[in-house]
Amino acid sequence: MNARRSLHRERRASLLLVAAMMLSSGCGPVTEPPPKLGVKDWKISGIGGPVELRPLPAADKVLEDYRQWLDSDAATKARLYEATLVGASNQSNFSVKIRTGDTPMGQSVDTLASFTYRSPGGEYELYWSRFGRHSADFLKLTDQPKTVWLQPNTVASESRNPQLEIVAFEGLEPVGGVMALKGRKPE
Numbered sequence: 001m002n003a004r005r006s007l008h009r010e011r012r013a014s015l016l017l018v019a020a021m022m023l024s025s026g027c028g029p030v031t032e033p034p035p036k037l038g039v040k041d042w043k044i045s046g047i048g049g050p051v052e053l054r055p056l057p058a059a060d061k062v063l064e065d066y067r068q069w070l071d072s073d074a075a076t077k078a079r080l081y082e083a084t085l086v087g088a089s090n091q092s093n094f095s096v097k098i099r100t101g102d103t104p105m106g107q108s109v110d111t112l113a114s115f116t117y118r119s120p121g122g123e124y125e126l127y128w129s130r131f132g133r134h135s136a137d138f139l140k141l142t143d144q145p146k147t148v149w150l151q152p153n154t155v156a157s158e159s160r161n162p163q164l165e166i167v168a169f170e171g172l173e174p175v176g177g178v179m180a181l182k183g184r185k186p187e
Contacts, residue, residue: 031109031132036173044149044168046078049180056083056150059122062162066152073183080167080178081152085117086145092116096136113139116161125159126150128166130175138172146170151178 045051057065062081069079085091094115101108113136114127126148128139149168167178 032130032134032175034132034134035130035136035138037138037171039171039173042168042170042172042174044174045177046180047177049076049078051078051080051149051178053080053082053149056081056121056124056164059119059124059162062124062152062164063154066154070181070184072185074185074187076180076182078151078178078180080149081164082147082149083119084145084147085141087143088141090118091141092118094140098133109133111136115139117141123161125161125163126166127163128169139166139169149178 043051054065054069056062066079092115094113096111096113099110099112108131110129110131111134112127112129114125117124117126128136147170148166150164151167153163153165168174
């Protein structure tokens, strides 16, 4: 009987070892392709609904404007702001961080680039992220204007400036899409 239990334990241990090897070899860190620049079709599509664009309001009005936008209709759509960024002198605190973390599927790695952008409407904290290790030098501004689509980060932050995620950048091939959200106006 003990020999039988021992054999059963060995088989179970072998199966667990094989399963662990299969998981570790097939599930590397999630990564996205390197940013592809110079594309004409840079505009991202909505997931679960269309994209609606509005001009970026003044910095001190962004969060309230976005709340009112959500409250104004019940439709499901991706609500994004459009802005044109230009001038290296309008960009400060440019930073790129490679972040790592553990997930149930293994280690994750992502690139987070952020900077402060100053315009006549005020100062905004802009950020861009992508799974994997990537260069974000294309986000360094020059005298060549670049159109961006931005989604507000509505979670409270320490910054006095509104935080917006760059979800589409002129000339950058989009990866994936942007989630559509249901408006809060009662139907």
